[in-house]
Amino acid sequence: MTATDLTEQTEQYWKDGYTVLRGVYDEAQVETLRAESERLWELEGLDDDLNLRTEFRRGPDGTHVFDRLDPVLDISPALNGAARHPRLLAALATILGGDSKLLKCKLIRKEPGVNGYAVHQDFLYWTWLETEPDALCTAVINLYPCDERSGGIGFYRGAHRQLIPGPPDNPEGDCDPARLDESDIVFPALEAGDVLVFHALTPHRSGRNDSELPRTVLLPSYCVSDDDALYQRYYKREVVRRCQELVGFERYFERNDALV
Ligand SMILES: O=C(O)CCC(=O)C(=O)O
Numbered sequence: 001m002t003a004t005d006l007t008e009q010t011e012q013y014w015k016d017g018y019t020v021l022r023g024v025y026d027e028a029q030v031e032t033l034r035a036e037s038e039r040l041w042e043l044e045g046l047d048d049d050l051n052l053r054t055e056f057r058r059g060p061d062g063t064h065v066f067d068r069l070d071p072v073l074d075i076s077p078a079l080n081g082a083a084r085h086p087r088l089l090a091a092l093a094t095i096l097g098g099d100s101k102l103l104k105c106k107l108i109r110k111e112p113g114v115n116g117y118a119v120h121q122d123f124l125y126w127t128w129l130e131t132e133p134d135a136l137c138t139a140v141i142n143l144y145p146c147d148e149r150s151g152g153i154g155f156y157r158g159a160h161r162q163l164i165p166g167p168p169d170n171p172e173g174d175c176d177p178a179r180l181d182e183s184d185i186v187f188p189a190l191e192a193g194d195v196l197v198f199h200a201l202t203p204h205r206s207g208r209n210d211s212e213l214p215r216t217v218l219l220p221s222y223c224v225s226d227d228d229a230l231y232q233r234y235y236k237r238e239v240v241r242r243c244q245e246l247v248g249f250e251r252y253f254e255r256n257d258a259l260v
Helices: 002-018 025-042 075-085 086-096 122-129 230-247 249-257
Strands: 017-021 052-057 064-069 099-108 136-142 153-156 196-197 202-206 213-226
Touching: 002 017, 002 086, 017 086, 025 075, 025 099, 025 213, 075 099, 075 136, 075 213, 086 136, 086 196, 086 213, 099 230, 122 136, 153 196
Parallel strands: none
Antiparallel strands: 017 196, 052 064, 064 099, 099 213, 136 196, 136 213, 153 202
């Protein structure tokens, strides 16, 4: 990456709502990250739907398969190093105009045949931070070549100026696709090691992985902030939210009650 590259990329980020950084990680580093994602996918208990780290998507046969580890950095020094890589943090500081802190980070591995994500803006989930949307972004660290066919993420170019309301029956929900122009969506083709950075308000979605390789990305999000404990604050709140809203303690009790 040269300073000239970053000038262009900074302009593209603010104009289109995303940009691509190349050369942040070398081949050996990408190989290490791939091996690490393989190791993590073999851990016991990932297919337990009471595991607070995992989330599920519909797989090829219509049943649910886990596709995401979130949080993941506390169990992976290699991924922690990638999310805090000095070259990435320096590039983000240039693009965002200030030093940022890690907010959250997840690993998503979409196996062949596994479905994608409906259109949304990340900022909707971060309003509680009471931070300007311009301070927040996500990096997509790409571990295999990917494009639209392999379930890569598509971004609505230039649609990052405001939070878009949800559909009439759920105005507080994810943005109404009817308010977006489908001709604006771009699915950047990425090489292994490429890092796509997108603004917290950029609407994005992804489809099924119709390729033969797992579409695997590490997705750290960042915020321009002085708060050294931002990551810890995020997950303290998130774990409580999942217990209350997604899982419900009563399911743990049901399991305990069934023990003889
Ligand atoms: O991994 C994908 O296909 C999409 C993920 C995404 O949009 C998100 O986590 O916000």
